[in-house]
Amino acid sequence: MTSTQQRHTPVKHQYDRIPYLVAYHNNSAVRDVYGGVAELVVLESYLLKPAAVADTGAATPATSDTVLVFMHPIGGGAYLPMINALARAGHHVIYCNSRFRGTDSALLMEKVIEDLGECIKDAKNRLGYSKVVLAGWSGGGSLSMFYQQQAQCPTVTASPSGDGPDLTKLGLIPADGIMLLAAHISRHGTMTEWMDASILDESDPTKRDPELDLYNPDNPNQPPYTPEFLERYRHAQIARNRRITAWVKSKLAELRTSGRPGAEGAEFAFVVHGTMADPRWLDPTVDPNERTPGTCYLGDPELVNMSPVGLARFCTLRSWLSQWSYDDANGDAVTCGPDIEVPALVIGNLADDACTPSHTRRIYEAIGTPDKEFYEITGANHYYAGVDQRPKLNEAVGIATDWLLRHEFAVTP
Numbered sequence: 001m002t003s004t005q006q007r008h009t010p011v012k013h014q015y016d017r018i019p020y021l022v023a024y025h026n027n028s029a030v031r032d033v034y035g036g037v038a039e040l041v042v043l044e045s046y047l048l049k050p051a052a053v054a055d056t057g058a059a060t061p062a063t064s065d066t067v068l069v070f071m072h073p074i075g076g077g078a079y080l081p082m083i084n085a086l087a088r089a090g091h092h093v094i095y096c097n098s099r100f101r102g103t104d105s106a107l108l109m110e111k112v113i114e115d116l117g118e119c120i121k122d123a124k125n126r127l128g129y130s131k132v133v134l135a136g137w138s139g140g141g142s143l144s145m146f147y148q149q150q151a152q153c154p155t156v157t158a159s160p161s162g163d164g165p166d167l168t169k170l171g172l173i174p175a176d177g178i179m180l181l182a183a184h185i186s187r188h189g190t191m192t193e194w195m196d197a198s199i200l201d202e203s204d205p206t207k208r209d210p211e212l213d214l215y216n217p218d219n220p221n222q223p224p225y226t227p228e229f230l231e232r233y234r235h236a237q238i239a240r241n242r243r244i245t246a247w248v249k250s251k252l253a254e255l256r257t258s259g260r261p262g263a264e265g266a267e268f269a270f271v272v273h274g275t276m277a278d279p280r281w282l283d284p285t286v287d288p289n290e291r292t293p294g295t296c297y298l299g300d301p302e303l304v305n306m307s308p309v310g311l312a313r314f315c316t317l318r319s320w321l322s323q324w325s326y327d328d329a330n331g332d333a334v335t336c337g338p339d340i341e342v343p344a345l346v347i348g349n350l351a352d353d354a355c356t357p358s359h360t361r362r363i364y365e366a367i368g369t370p371d372k373e374f375y376e377i378t379g380a381n382h383y384y385a386g387v388d389q390r391p392k393l394n395e396a397v398g399i400a401t402d403w404l405l406r407h408e409f410a411v412t413p
Helices: 081-088 109-125 139-152 187-194 227-256 317-324 333-339 357-366 387-406
Strands: 015-025 040-050 066-070 093-096 131-137 177-181 269-271 314-316 344-349 372-377
Touching: 015 081, 015 109, 040 081, 040 109, 066 109, 081 093, 081 387, 093 109, 109 131, 109 139, 109 317, 131 139, 139 177, 139 187, 139 333, 177 357, 177 387, 187 227, 187 317, 227 317, 314 317, 333 357, 344 357, 344 387, 357 372, 372 387
Parallel strands: 066 093, 066 131, 131 177, 177 344, 344 372
Antiparallel strands: 015 040, 040 093, 269 314
16 A cells, blocks of 8 residues: 555654674684675664663663564665664664675675574574564565574575585574565666676677667667567666676586686676666666656666666676576565564555566565555655655654554553
8 A cells, every 4th residue: 555644653762772682603614705704794783772761851661572673785884864763763673794795795694684683683592682673675575485484494404506604504584474574576686687688798788689789869769668678678688688697607516526626616897788678767667667768876877777786796606596697586576575473564666767666566466475565655765864854754763653553562651
């Protein structure tokens, strides 16, 4: 349903932001990120909880048996408006960065699941929370769904490349509820929808199919795109992803059978060009919402398409298979959805220029539990960024607070 007014008016609370670390033994054969202590995985975390006295001078829910846990595969969201606003509404919130904070070139989704599991164990065993609600923001949505599926009934014994960890042996603790906020279906699904289908040669991205080059003014296919062109383009995007995957598997097999010392663990880095060429950024009739045509959440999509900040720009073989491969990656919210057994809340933002309506709706439809709710917020952008977005942010927090209260995941402010 589309929300036109917030359902709960949160009381504004002062809150404390408490930095802390979650550290556990590192079983990786090599360091996953540059620097750090090789024997440990160290997760930078923040606990946001109400202070003893609110802005109004009234008593606050300074103690709670429930904490909302946010994690994104590459982190970096600890100060996003939604995180702060939920804390200001009186909720206890953890934002935990994965070990891959700020860099995904070697990221394995299965290792991020391990990190999230350690965060939840710490929240329950050390911090004393009896209930945990996963809060999946953007790319954290499919991560949260993947985690919950594997915590309820673990089946994944290795990453797609055959490396660890074995999720069936981690003792993952299922969450008690799940919120999907401005979330997309998966990293691999999203990136494939954003891939530049015109690139014909991965070693030379200037070699393009001119009829698939969205940014070529001489391309006869211009917005609004025909259904026939969109179908052709989507098939070409998937085909390109599969070509890269085939090369990755071949290269990995070549390294493993090279006979060189350490061959089994050998890696290879490469660049993927052109990953922000989704027709929806140029044609507002594709997956329509209230976004501004010709823009995306990172700016001008034509510039982002070949810039360093594009998705999957810098990769390694194992990471591609785990994170970006259309057919091999595990972290898919739509695939995991039918297995979800806990209460679920899905909120989509109708001016979102990253996670458009089809994503949040596909996630909601896939969730198996009958105890699920869906809301869309008119005019809200991806990050609730800007002064004019404050009412939209308050609306989202109101919806979340109402849902949390009705499911006994929060105390009345």
